[in-house]
Amino acid sequence: MKTFKLGGVHPAGNKISEHKAIEVLPIPKQVQIPLGQNLGAPSVPIVKKGDEVKVGQLIAKSEAFISSNVHSSVSGKVLKIDNVINQSGYKQPAIVINVAGDDWMNNIDRSETLNKNITESKEEIIKKIHELGIVGLGGATFPSHVKLMVPKGKIAEVLIINGVECEPYLTADHRVMLEKADELMVGTKILMKALGVNKGLIGIENNKPNAIEHLQKISKNYDGIEVHSLKVKYPQGGEKQLIKALTNKEVPSGKLPIEVGCVVQNVGTAFAVYEAIQKNKPLFERVVTITGKSVKNPSNFLVRVGTPISELIEASGGIPNNTSKIVGGGPMMGKALVTPEAPIVKGSSGVLLFDEKESKRVKEKSCIRCGSCIRVCPMGLEPVLISQLSKMEMYEEAEKANIMDCIECGSCQYTCPSGKPLLDYIRLGKFKVGQIIRNRGKK
Amino acid sequence: MNLLTVSGSPHIHGDNSVKKVMYGVVYALIPAMLISIYFFGFDAVRVMLISVAACILFEFLIQKYLIKGPITINDGSALITGILLAFNVPSNLPIWIIIVGAFVAIGIAKMSFGGLGKNPFNPALVGRVFLLISFPVQMTKWPKPSILFSNITDAISGPTPLGFLKEELKGERTVQDIIEKGSTWVVDGVEHSYNIPNYIDQLVGNMGGSLGEVSAIALLIGGLYLLLRKIITWEIPVTYIGTVIIFTGILWVVNPEQFVNPLFHLITGGLMLGAFFMATDMVSSPMSSKGQIVFGIGIGLLTVIIRIWGAYPEGVSFAILIMNAFTPLLNNAFKPKRFGEVLKINH
Numbered sequence: 001m002k003t004f005k006l007g008g009v010h011p012a013g014n015k016i017s018e019h020k021a022i023e024v025l026p027i028p029k030q031v032q033i034p035l036g037q038n039l040g041a042p043s044v045p046i047v048k049k050g051d052e053v054k055v056g057q058l059i060a061k062s063e064a065f066i067s068s069n070v071h072s073s074v075s076g077k078v079l080k081i082d083n084v085i086n087q088s089g090y091k092q093p094a095i096v097i098n099v100a101g102d103d104w105m106n107n108i109d110r111s112e113t114l115n116k117n118i119t120e121s122k123e124e125i126i127k128k129i130h131e132l133g134i135v136g137l138g139g140a141t142f143p144s145h146v147k148l149m150v151p152k153g154k155i156a157e158v159l160i161i162n163g164v165e166c167e168p169y170l171t172a173d174h175r176v177m178l179e180k181a182d183e184l185m186v187g188t189k190i191l192m193k194a195l196g197v198n199k200g201l202i203g204i205e206n207n208k209p210n211a212i213e214h215l216q217k218i219s220k221n222y223d224g225i226e227v228h229s230l231k232v233k234y235p236q237g238g239e240k241q242l243i244k245a246l247t248n249k250e251v252p253s254g255k256l257p258i259e260v261g262c263v264v265q266n267v268g269t270a271f272a273v274y275e276a277i278q279k280n281k282p283l284f285e286r287v288v289t290i291t292g293k294s295v296k297n298p299s300n301f302l303v304r305v306g307t308p309i310s311e312l313i314e315a316s317g318g319i320p321n322n323t324s325k326i327v328g329g330g331p332m333m334g335k336a337l338v339t340p341e342a343p344i345v346k347g348s349s350g351v352l353l354f355d356e357k358e359s360k361r362v363k364e365k366s367c368i369r370c371g372s373c374i375r376v377c378p379m380g381l382e383p384v385l386i387s388q389l390s391k392m393e394m395y396e397e398a399e400k401a402n403i404m405d406c407i408e409c410g411s412c413q414y415t416c417p418s419g420k421p422l423l424d425y426i427r428l429g430k431f432k433v434g435q436i437i438r439n440r441g442k443k
Numbered sequence: 444m445n446l447l448t449v450s451g452s453p454h455i456h457g458d459n460s461v462k463k464v465m466y467g468v469v470y471a472l473i474p475a476m477l478i479s480i481y482f483f484g485f486d487a488v489r490v491m492l493i494s495v496a497a498c499i500l501f502e503f504l505i506q507k508y509l510i511k512g513p514i515t516i517n518d519g520s521a522l523i524t525g526i527l528l529a530f531n532v533p534s535n536l537p538i539w540i541i542i543v544g545a546f547v548a549i550g551i552a553k554m555s556f557g558g559l560g561k562n563p564f565n566p567a568l569v570g571r572v573f574l575l576i577s578f579p580v581q582m583t584k585w586p587k588p589s590i591l592f593s594n595i596t597d598a599i600s601g602p603t604p605l606g607f608l609k610e611e612l613k614g615e616r617t618v619q620d621i622i623e624k625g626s627t628w629v630v631d632g633v634e635h636s637y638n639i640p641n642y643i644d645q646l647v648g649n650m651g652g653s654l655g656e657v658s659a660i661a662l663l664i665g666g667l668y669l670l671l672r673k674i675i676t677w678e679i680p681v682t683y684i685g686t687v688i689i690f691t692g693i694l695w696v697v698n699p700e701q702f703v704n705p706l707f708h709l710i711t712g713g714l715m716l717g718a719f720f721m722a723t724d725m726v727s728s729p730m731s732s733k734g735q736i737v738f739g740i741g742i743g744l745l746t747v748i749i750r751i752w753g754a755y756p757e758g759v760s761f762a763i764l765i766m767n768a769f770t771p772l773l774n775n776a777f778k779p780k781r782f783g784e785v786l787k788i789n790h
Contacts, residue, residue: 359448366560371730380781410453
């Protein structure tokens with residue numbers, strides 16, 4: 001069975017919520033919709049305090065190339081545009097809206113009927129994806145329209161749909177694949193048309209046999225789409241690892257997937273693309289997993305963007321007494337929240353509640369130079385070396401040791417028998433080296 | 444609700460720990476430990492207990508009174524050094540010499556560099572080589588093995604097969620002649636004789652040697668356990684043993700009268716102990732796969748060169764220590780293969 005070759009780890013799956021069907025989370029009383037919900041430049045607000053907005057109304061516009069539009073997820077009145085604490089713990093400008101009713105824009109088709117007929121041209125598709133604020137829902141939130149605009153001199157050969165969901169605990173993509181399979185397929189066809197490719201590969205890890213079987217059956221109705229089962233290994237959901245697993249092509253260091261003719265989109269993104277093109281619906285809600293070993297009702301909720309995370313926690317049966325860490329995202333790459341009031345954004349795939357024991361890191365010991373971190377690194381780096389170089393502020397050397405290739409998957413730290421905070425220092429090092437590289441460019 | 448813990452990802456950790464790694468090695472040493480007790484009796488127990496106790500005590504004293512840092516004697520690393528040092532000495536070694544060896548191993552080879560993870564050389568081997576050079580007489584008086592506790596007069600000693608072969612080859616004899624006929628000699632009017640044990644005895648460990656190195660079978664079982672539990676990787680043992688087989692095999696094919704066959708090299712002396720337990724010491728061996736392969740080949744070549752042309756009949760300890768010195772260079776020279784380093788497109 002296919003998988004990527006270099007490195008990788010096998011954390012316990014803990015897919016507690018995998019059998020829970022997607023439920024609609026009740027609309028909160030107030031939402032905080034951050035302006036920068038994508039990788040790249042934040043968008044600029046076009047509403048002001050006191051404005052009435054409808055569900056799906058454009059409220060902030062993208063002005064830079066790598067940026068995306070933001071739409072209101074609720075109807076109501078703009079209370080203020082002010083800083084809120086986001087999932088990373090930083091203050092970030094957001095549009096705060098007091099909810100009144102659930103009044104949608106008239107041009108959004110709210111019917112459930114499946115529309116397989118793709119009428120838009122390639123250019124129209126890309127334009128609409130841009131207008132309706134679609135970003136990568138796998139977590140990196142790269143604006144989707146940018147990925148679909150193949151640079152001059154490059155040729156797209158294959159579209160890859162990422163249904164790996166290699167992070168433990170998370171089941172949002174799994175549920176989308178089970179419950180929205182046809183929509184996902186049409187979304188994939190739309191993306192294939194936008195790229196001008198006639199081959200689409202959907203990669204799913206074999207810990208989701210029902211999703212593989214279901215999609216394989218349905219894919220027979222859609223030309224050019226193949227569903228592939230992949231051997232479970234973290235971080236297979238990493239773009240470069242998934243391309244390697246499915247096509248055996250290696251994206252060169254520092255380059256984008258298009259270099260090897262591939263474009264990768266998440267299953268959630270493909271579903272959002274379907275809704276945008278066929279139903280005219282902007283991206284303002286998504287499926288989010290709320291789970292944890294002590295959570296009463298681990299669930300997969302369809303959540304409006306801007307909903308405070310505390311609302312999801314309430315809906316899952318309230319916060320367990322022993323909770324001492326809330327993670328936004330998966331346990332390998334997610335962020336520990338400063339406050340449960342941080343809003344759900346387009347890139348939110350899950351919320352995890354950890355008890356005291358799960359929240360603690362193991363005690364740090366001396367490095368025994370076992371080389372485990374090197375063996376598990378999916379990028380073929382030496383985590384122990386680049387971590388140490390960063391700690392010692394030897395950033396130029398860290399750059400030479402290819403610190404910028406690190407995808408921050410956390411496999412090294414996960415596997416380290418000495419409990420070293422390897423990724424903490426590598427992350428710091430990447431930040432500093434990034435600054436050095438940018439300054440060099442300015443000179 | 445409690446206060447929230449905020450830390451960087453990853454938020455989960457695999458169940459591996461230094462302690463698990465170290466005790467895994469200790470479990471892997473149990474078969475060889477039992478065999479050594481079977482053949483060398485109470486003496487083996489005595490040497491092991493004293494060596495382990497001394498190693499742990501020295502580590503404790505240095506951490507408490509010299510470094511004044513945290514005490515980490517229960518992490519299992521001093522325990523391993525103690526067992527391995529005991530495995531590398533004859534079972535009749537005087538107590539005080541064992542204690543000197545433990546001091547050199549822990550005090551000089553390990554703690555003076557900063558303790559666990561910082562030592563460039565394998566501590567047990569440094570202790571062993573120090574003793575071999577300082578006390579050559581005591582360190583090369585090998586008691587003859589005897590079945591469990593039947594050895595009453597433990598004054599009887601004999602050579603190791605490797606040592607005997609090397610001595611006899613200095614005369615005009617051929618390998619076949621030495622193996623078939625053995626040798627007799629007279630010391631102070633008493634006649635002594637020695638025959639090289641057969642291959643079965645060599646495999647099981649019924650021969651003279653350091654107490655933990657004699658049984659190739661027991662060490663192989665322990666080595667396989669380490670490989671299965673992924674505590675060690677295949678590179679060092681396979682390339683080390685492979686190099687010894689190929690090198691001695693070539694010599695043997697070219698001149699079987701002067702050079703003994705590879706199997707003999709494989710199952711006598713400290714090769715198995717060295718290949719699975721000493722050369723694979725994580726701290727003093729390279730970290731990347733390629734580095735480990737070069738490291739293993741290097742130790743293999745040096746072992747054979749010392750065994751055949753060197754002054755000592757056995758070269759495992761020296762070979763490993765010499766290659767330990769190359770570890771930092773190998774770590775620099777052989778980087779792991781990077782993802783996306785070479786553009787590969789398979790159309």
